[in-house]
Amino acid sequence: MSRVDLTRALLAGRAAARAQQPMTACPHPAETHLRTAWLRGYGQDAESAE
Numbered sequence: 001m002s003r004v005d006l007t008r009a010l011l012a013g014r015a016a017a018r019a020q021q022p023m024t025a026c027p028h029p030a031e032t033h034l035r036t037a038w039l040r041g042y043g044q045d046a047e048s049a050e
Contacts, residue, residue: 013041
């Protein structure tokens with residue numbers, strides 16, 4: 001896993017939040033750095049939408 005992978009996961013999480021997908025739509029397994037990055041991106045976009 002590289003920084004590129006983490007960045008892609010973060011951006012995918014933001015896109016999911018914008019598309020109003022549920023948080024449970026995360027495609028990464030639990031307890032992985034990719035899931036953490038995806039959820040962080042999701043949360044960042046959700047906060048900016050408020």
